[in-house]
Amino acid sequence: MSTDSTTVVIIIGGGLGGLALAQLLLQNSSSIKVLVFERDEDKNSREQGYCIGLDSMGLDVLTQIRVLDNLLRDESDAVYTLSFFRLVNKYLQKLIDFNAKNNKLIYREDLRQALLTNIDVQWNKRFISYKIDDDGVEAYFEDGTSVRGTILIGCDGTKSIVRTQLIPEFQRNDLRIINIGGTVEQNASLKKIQELTKQSLVRVFGKQGHTLLILPFRQSWIWALSWPEKETHEETNITSLKVIEKAHEYFNNDEIIRLIESSSPSTCIGPYRLYSAACLKHNPFPNNSRVTLLGDAAHPMTTHAGKGANTAFADAFDLANLILNPSSSTLSGYEQKMFKRGFTAVQMSLSSTNMIHSIGWRASFRNSIFFIMRYTFVLINLISIPFRFYKKKTD
Numbered sequence: 251m252s253t254d255s256t257t258v259v260i261i262i263g264g265g266l267g268g269l270a271l272a273q274l275l276l277q278n279s280s281s282i283k284v285l286v287f288e289r290d291e292d293k294n295s296r297e298q299g300y301c302i303g304l305d306s307m308g309l310d311v312l313t314q315i316r317v318l319d320n321l322l323r324d325e326s327d328a329v330y331t332l333s334f335f336r337l338v339n340k341y342l343q344k345l346i347d348f349n350a351k352n353n354k355l356i357y358r359e360d361l362r363q364a365l366l367t368n369i370d371v372q373w374n375k376r377f378i379s380y381k382i383d384d385d386g387v388e389a390y391f392e393d394g395t396s397v398r399g400t401i402l403i404g405c406d407g408t409k410s411i412v413r414t415q416l417i418p419e420f421q422r423n424d425l426r427i428i429n430i431g432g433t434v435e436q437n438a439s440l441k442k443i444q445e446l447t448k449q450s451l452v453r454v455f456g457k458q459g460h461t462l463l464i465l466p467f468r469q470s471w472i473w474a475l476s477w478p479e480k481e482t483h484e485e486t487n488i489t490s491l492k493v494i495e496k497a498h499e500y501f502n503n504d505e506i507i508r509l510i511e512s513s514s515p516s517t518c519i520g521p522y523r524l525y526s527a528a529c530l531k532h533n534p535f536p537n538n539s540r541v542t543l544l545g546d547a548a549h550p551m552t553t554h555a556g557k558g559a560n561t562a563f564a565d566a567f568d569l570a571n572l573i574l575n576p577s578s579s580t581l582s583g584y585e586q587k588m589f590k591r592g593f594t595a596v597q598m599s600l601s602s603t604n605m606i607h608s609i610g611w612r613a614s615f616r617n618s619i620f621f622i623m624r625y626t627f628v629l630i631n632l633i634s635i636p637f638r639f640y641k642k643k644t645d
């Protein structure tokens with residue numbers, strides 16, 4: 251790939267990955283022209299009301315985007331630093347804590363708004379197809395318009411139209427898992443939940459593959475309930491009342507029932523079905539010199555390992571570097587690296603989805619393993635105290 255003063259980068263999709271790419275390009279070059287096309291009518295047309303967990307991979311990229319400096323400051327109320335990922339059983343008894351000190355939670359809406367700073371997104375532009383010729387690529391939109399560029403990046407999310415044209419055989423699998431989320435004001439009378447969610451993201455394992463994620467944010471708790479589908483397209487019949495019935499039936503825990511009962515239906519996200527790419531062993535990207543993909547468009551995955559946005563940011567970083575320094579790598583080099591990272595995350599996310607929705611003996615086995623791990627960690631810690639004491643004295 252070669253770039254010069256007339257390089258025009260067409261970005262399809264003004265979501266997290268597309269905007270991160272646009273920012274990285276614009277802050278590092280005044281000669282590259284960056285055009286972002288988004289199907290939404292305007293920047294407020296879609297509810298983005300939930301949090302994104304950022305790990306060190308995502309944070310390393312975001313801290314390099316200048317317009318995010320204020321947002322990512324530790325004292326900003328947009329970010330929340332975590333201490334633990336906590337797994338608990340349906341009685342809200344701790345199974346195990348994993349260290350989450352390098353992770354932060356950020357309100358998705360705040361992050362997207364900050365990423366939009368100084369970017370002249372062209373709203374209400376639904377991409378439908380592209381055409382490549384000898385000296386460029388033309389993007390076509392539903393409103394009958396088109397635009398010409400040097401390279402086109404599909405950042406159009408999990409149902410990517412760019413991907414459908416670039417790799418027609420690529421498929422997303424329906425995992426037959428339903429997810430619904432909500433938000434509720436924190437309430438001191440839910441003592442166990444309050445205690446467990448202190449700087450922690452809590453995953454509760456209920457009965458028959460039902461699982462609830464609870465995370466604290468500002469004065470609220472954000473929760474997400476998911477379960478393996480029982481009847482075909484169960485999500486079409488889910489009402490607030492049914493969700494409360496599920497809390498009774500599959501958790502049978504007073505605090506969980508009250509958490510869900512007191513959430514206003516207006517804060518609900520979903521219900522929706524979960525999809526994932528298959529765990530591909532070979533790079534499916536065709537090494538097309540004018541068109542490539544990034545983020546969910548390239549590697550759609552479930553949300554259960556918290557990797558989707560983080561991986562999209564890492565893709566954006568590598569792709570921006572390549573576009574800014576074309577001699578440093580090739581598009582196929584980017585795609586190979588993005589494939590490895592993206593499909594490792596797809597695999598990790600899928601394993602996590604399967605593990606948290608386990609049923610029967612698998613679920614009992616999972617809970618026992620976490621319980622044993624917890625006490626093994628405690629034991630190792632105890633045994634190592636004299637050694638640590640000795641080391642401290644001799645240092």
Ligand SMILES: Cc1cc2nc3c(=O)[nH]c(=O)nc-3n(C[C@H](O)[C@H](O)[C@H](O)COP(=O)(O)OP(=O)(O)OC[C@H]3O[C@@H](n4cnc5c(N)ncnc54)[C@H](O)[C@@H]3O)c2cc1C
Pocket residue numbers: 262263264265266267268287288289290300301302303304375376377378405406407408410411431544545546547553555556557558559560561562
């Ligand atoms: C409830 C939930 C919780 C999540 N939690 C986490 C988390 O904790 N950590 C994490 O890393 N990830 C998380 N994710 C995943 C994360 O949100 C995605 O992986 C991330 O947004 C991917 O970024 P993207 O830019 O590839 O796609 P998106 O952010 O989805 O952006 C795609 C954009 O393309 C636009 N678009 C689509 N089609 C067209 C078209 N034809 N023409 C023009 N524009 C188009 C869309 O409107 C959208 O704005 C979560 C997701 C959900 C749903």
